[in-house]
Amino acid sequence: MFHGLAAFPLTPMNEHQINERELVNLIERLVTAGVSSIGALGSTGNYAYLNRSERFRVLQLAVGAADSIPVMASISALRTTDVLQLAEDAQRAGAHAVLLAPVSYQTLTEEEVYSLYERVTASLSAPLCVYDNPMTTHFHFTDELHARIAGLPRVQSIKIPGVPSDPEKAKERVNKLRELIPSHVTIGVSGDPFAVTGLNAGCEVWYSVLGGLFPKLCLRMTQFALEGHAVEADYYSVLLEPIWKLFRQYGSLRVASAAAEIIGLTSGPGLPLPLQPLHPTARDLLKPVLAEIESLEKSL
């Protein structure tokens, strides 16, 4: 399941509850498009702000709606005992894989992060994807640590935080990591603005925010890149530069949540306080950009 387009849907919600109907609709849109896998409860799915029972319920709904498409669930938490509970919950809810980031409050050492993955993989049945995102975890993986963790049982993919924008440097970066990890562990790119560069450079998965909203378009881009049509994949990514710019400026979650509301997939911005909806100025900039993307999505 760690190949192709992994689409990360939002978790539609308000301050009081999950909007279950809207969540199921988002998942069904991904199933119709035929994405490779669904990343329920990613950062885009607000996992970090939800409690244990909410996380379980979101997963139940996602797995139920996902048909035969595998679902991956974040099990990240500050405390290892909580991660272990969430891992059990995820497997009980029917998730096919788990995603684990070394989220931190106190700064973590390399040894602490390695031991976390060692402890969690020792008790897992499902495969695990290592979630490397220093923007949210504030932990910086070295490639040597990636190599050690990738050698643990159950580890099958690494979600890396982007690649250099220069294609040659991107290839060097992916190749360097590739040489250090077992061949059955795939490398997936995240940070949508880097995605095509990453795929063209040898990444095997796009862990995608935009794919949670526009799965056909992102699937097409992924297929072009993975089939060696780098120029065609790039063409779309360049077309999408206006939304990448908004992602970089306001964060992909705020932009995606506003986009979902604007195109009628959700009835509200769905961000838990203290997170606030996208600023009105940015929202105005987003509208015409979305119109272009929607017409692309519908043309596919």
Next chain:
Amino acid sequence: MFHGLAAFPLTPMNEHQINERELVNLIERLVTAGVSSIGALGSTGNYAYLNRSERFRVLQLAVGAADSIPVMASISALRTTDVLQLAEDAQRAGAHAVLLAPVSYQTLTEEEVYSLYERVTASLSAPLCVYDNPMTTHFHFTDELHARIAGLPRVQSIKIPGVPSDPEKAKERVNKLRELIPSHVTIGVSGDPFAVTGLNAGCEVWYSVLGGLFPKLCLRMTQFALEGHAVEADYYSVLLEPIWKLFRQYGSLRVASAAAEIIGLTSGPGLPLPLQPLHPTARDLLKPVLAEIESLEKSL
């Protein structure tokens, strides 16, 4: 209560439960020394790793053991609804004040942080201390934001993350913030290695990790500094340089938790996984340093 020495005790615990007897003993040691206030459930008290009921129980015990010394409790959480619940819990448990840090998963904007404090203070009865610690929250306050938040009702202190090591620059830094905030809001220094420099520069509180273990010594240092005996206060801080060095290198929590065990205040390191005990090499360095500090503490 936002003056003098605010001592932050550890929360003795293992992977399964809080060690209630040891927690009460730590609090009683602070009461005997006569600290100005007790910061239960600070970063040093592992608040970020405890669930709601554990946080409530720690507070009940702390308030019960604190005699007439006021207790402050962290109510920080990623989601505002959780912060509001924790604020209610803290007041119900008898805490005299709350401490709120803008902990983050998604990067927060200034407006989001201001709105968090606005929302929380609107429903609080107890006074609030703003907890500014970019190392754990990854949010950087501007002085202008501090000024806006300090103008909110219930805000009575700001816990700042250290001061410049040069005494004149430290004074400039404290004076600049002082000019922007109401006179009833005190400025407290944290980051123990900076504490005396901060107090000598005009800070009114020392929010102290070491004070949670060696309250008499830290109280003496605080009194010297607040009474204008800068040289005497500095003398002690220079004596303590070996432990400050370990704090800087390994983090104050890991060092304090090892210290508590070494001097027999706790029966284990008390750090929730993934946090691991202090490295054995550092522990060996710590032992003779602690012997010096203990004899100082006993001489007072």
